[in-house]
Amino acid sequence: MPILLLVVILGIVEGLTEYLPVSSTGHLILATELLGFRASDWEAFNVAIQPGAILAIVVLYWRTFWDVFTGLFRKDAGAWRFVRNLVVACVPAVVLALLIGDYIEALLGNAVVVAWALVIGGVAILIIERLVRPRECGGVQNLTLRQSATVGLIQCLAMVPGVSRSGATILGAMSIGVDRKTAAEFSFFLAMPTLSGATAYYLLKHHDRVPAEMYGNILIGSLVSFVVALVVVKLFVGFVTRFGFAPFAWYRIIAGGAALVWLTLR
Template sequence: MPILWLVVILGIVEGLTEYLPVSSTGHLILATELMGFDADRWALFNIAIQPGAILAIVVLYWRTFWTVARGLLGWEKGAVIFTRNLLVAFTPAVVVGLALDDVIESLLGNAAVVAWALIIGGIGILLVERFARTEPTGGISGVSLKQSIAVGLVQCLAMVPGVSRSGATILGAMSFGVDRRTAAEFSFFLAVPTLTGATVLQLAKHHDQLGTGMVQWIALGALVSFVVAVVVVKAFIAIVTRYGFAPFAWYRIVAGAGALAWLAVR
């Protein structure tokens, strides 16, 4: 397969899965392997195209970012709490990510880990959907400090490929009483500092791999992921509001089982 098609396909996969509770990293690893490429060699690319998905959130929610920025200048309560919640939820990922960076990186090419994480995560989603008791919180500014800390701690589980950052944060929030819509939006906004930090860390660590050709491929992959993510995020809110997260749980279980079967016979 020509590299161009691989780059476009991986960009589509990133945009499709970054904000769904199905694990974008896991799908990128499996997609790379399915197309006959070494996932380890493409691990940096898969992380480096994340800015495209980040930009999608900035564009879709620019009014919220603008309102919060203006509110911070006036030290408005809602804006301050919104920012506090994101910073508190982001901090555990920074600490754990820096401490276990080498361990996490060693898992980025392991398709078997991804398959099992997809299945276990799918079961976890079904359990949370069945037993979680949530109530309207009035948006991210209505999320408590305790709930924000819990979301941040749960997000660390997503450093294992296949767990899903969005899935962990959304289901973590719901487990502590946050309603579906707010949990999903919390996950979207938390993605901006989290994915930015992960991308900067990996690019700084592996800058020697960034030749002119690689930068061009990364730019194309990021552009594709941006376009796809814009469409997906809008649809995702509508789906979870009406149907919940169970459809994604069953998809994870089927995809994980399929991946294990493929790994066993390849």
């Protein structure tokens, strides 16, 4: 397979899965293996194209970010609570990454871990969807300090590839009473500092894993993921508000089960 085609495919996978509760990292690992390449060889690329998907959130929610930015200077309480909630939710992942980052990185090429995490995560989504009854919160700025900290702690589960950062944060928020729309948007906004920090940390630490000839591929992959993520995010909130997360849960279970069979037989 031509490298350029692989780059485009991985960019599409990143854009499709980054904000859905199905694990972008897990899908990138499995896609790389399915296409005949070693996931460990493309680990740096898969991390480096995340800014494309992050930029999609900036573009789609620019008015929200502008209102928060100007609100900080006006000393608007809602704007300050918005920022506070994001900062508090980011802290647990930062601390854990510094403590056990090397161990987590060792899992990034393990397709078996991804497959099991997809299945287990799918079952967890079905349980939460059935048992939890979220209530309207009125936006990210209205979350309490405890809710934000709890979502931040749950986000740490996504350090295991296949768990899904968006899935962990959205379902984690719903499990403590946050409505679907607010949970999804909090997950989107939380992705910006979390993924930006993780990408910068990884590339600074492992800059030697990114040869000069790969930068062009990273640019292409990021652009593809940006365009695809724009479409996905616009459709996602409306979809889950109407249908819930059960379709994603069943997809995870089927995809993870199929991956386990394939990995066992290959």
